Amino acid sequence: MQKQFTPALKLAALAAALFSGTAMAQSSVTLYGQADMFVGGVKNPGSTNRAWVANSGGMQTSYWGIKGTEDLGAGTKAIFDLNGFFRTDQGAMGRFNGDTMFSRNAFVGLQNDKYGTVKLGRNTTPYFVSTILFNPLIDSYVFSPMVFHTYFSAANSKVFDPGIVGDSGWNNSVLYSTPNFGGLTANFIYAFGEQPGATGRNKWGGNVMYFNGPFAATVAFQQVKFDSVPGDLTASSNAFLTGFDKQTAVQGGASYDFKVVKVFAQGQYIKTNVNTNAFGDIKHTNGQIGASVPIGAGNLLASYAYDKTTNSQSSFKRNTFALAYDYNLSKRTDVYAAYYYDKITGIEQGDTFGIGVRHKF
Template sequence: MQHNFKPVVKLAVMAAALICGNAMAQSSVTLYGMVDAYVGATKAGGADRAYGVNSGGMQTSYFGIKGTEDLGTGLKAIFDLNGFLRPDTGKQGRFDGDALFTRNAFVGLQSATLGTVKLGRNTTPYFISTILFNPLVDSYVFSPAIFHTYFSASNGRVYDPGIIGDSGWSNSLVYSTPIFGGLSANAIYSFGEQAGSVGKNKWGGNVLYFNGNFGATVAFQQVKFNSTPGDVTAPTALAGFDKQNAVQVGVSYDFKVVKLFAQGQYIKSDVNNATGDLKHTNGQVGASIPVGNGNVLVSYAYDKTKNSVADFKRNTAGLAYDYNLSKRTDVYAAYFYDKLSDQSHGDSFGVGMRHRF
């Protein structure tokens, strides 16, 4: 006797398809990234000029994998593993020795009504406020705001390490509120993970407000160490370092014909030695001007850094034209000028391309 199993098989295939489709709708995994490279030259103050093909002109290149799973009742599980890369050499990281996923490496929970919690290595709220309120965003080659915040500087008498602790913090916990009428807040705490001591830690946060054409932010962070931190490259200059407090405010307004930006920042590093505490004060103004299928980007920053025995002043400017070939691809030409008192100026220029995937 023969049995016709075709209807049963068809029903099983349809059920499996529905189950898989439902699972696919509830979870997703995305491979994404951005590649940026340029040809040009760089010259630090007091140094010779270097020509070549370099990476990360307008933005540091990165790649990653991220995903979500719908857990029901408005709750989602999220993760992100995201690392920097250098397309000019094919190497991972921003520099030799940089870890694989230093841009972000976290797992967490997200709720539309309760907010988001992330555990792992997280981008700091302070960095987010820095890049959102200057026209050259997070360019580590052409943005004055990035240089005055995240780069060290010295005139031979005063050493300024800039913000200590990187743009991302390992061993960190982040909480982000939902957005209420354009207002949101983020808080971060990074554990020192040092046995028998809780002194080595970092914490901070920001408040963001966006309403129509107007935007504003206030950000704060404190980095505390039991001894001179390893990411200070001149420990002799900062012997006796204890902690650093930083505060920043920023505003922007889009007039459509031009978008204006302004930032102010104060960084105080407590140093227990003969030179005393280090005080850094800077401001930045800038504009993004639509021209053709792109934008002219211009930014200027001024800084004064001092301790009890000496000081220096710093003037920095950046100018670029960023042209959109498509929604994912743009080309750019940029120039950067940097001058510390009592030093010859430094500058950089280049023409490059950026592609997002």
């Protein structure tokens, strides 16, 4: 006699099969991110006026993402991460108008306990990771002196410094990360120009990082031969960059946690080669020192950066410092107050101050 299944039994059997498959595959998908807003005043170097703002991303740029893994067995996992910035002040996607939906990360890859991790897609660069891990204000694009000296342009009437060319994440890239060897790891990235007959148009770089108890250190390097489109800087309207050939950058950093204070130090050299203008190559040298002091349920953060940028015609010096207090209301929510000062030779100084709140989810 053939056994008959009621609709309820069929649904129960289907649910059991689905849950059984999930358990066997050991898959997981996580929605995560953070929202950060601050209110305050912003006065850029060279400006005589201050803007009063309620802006997104004071201590960190707001973002959200979906990431997941699937256990393939033998120590190997499939991984993916789709992660994009957003602006809480406007409810808009991206860091700015025209930014892509998943500009923070958009990759798929394989991870193995013994052989390391390979990620294909848009990847955060190792150089950026070294930049943010060895200064106390991490990746604040509003208050961190090291982020400003590295990823923002600066200029007076005779010298233009483009900062790092190519953004903090690279499209069309392959990123390989080694396993952890007693606290030592290395990361290597290569981004394709994807233009026929222009294989020399590329980006590549990497870093080495070491973490052992209270001590940590890093060295990072990268070379860029185009920005978002191969050769696009050669047609730039900025006369200082006309004839752009390539940019090379190297950075070293270290930190030590004494418990009562954690200290940070960084040094950096960036050379932007330009071949067909009267101003010549742009050479950027800067250093940063900082500290994080636990006070109550939060941390007092301080950072100072000095830079000298030159071309064949002239040079400028830049002095930047920031002071902040970040107070933890819980494991996921903190409030902060911060002040940032920036002075470039020959132009009016700038400064920014604000109070804000950040929530991680």
